[in-house]
Amino acid sequence: MQVVATPIGNLGDLSTRAREALSRADAVVAEDTRRTRTLL
Known part of the structure; x- marks a missing residue:
């Protein structure tokens, strides 16, 4: 299990590491x- 923090305001501020973790997640x-949904 990984907990990934997302930015409060601009979703474009999501870090590369967080984006990779979300893309690798099974759920x-x-x-x-x-x-x-816009991050996936």
Whole structure:
């Protein structure tokens, strides 16, 4: 399990490491899937 923090304001501020972790994940649990969907 990995916990990945996402930026509060601009989703473009997501780090490269966080983006890679999300892309490798088999499953993602998110508070707001509407915003998280744009990161995947």
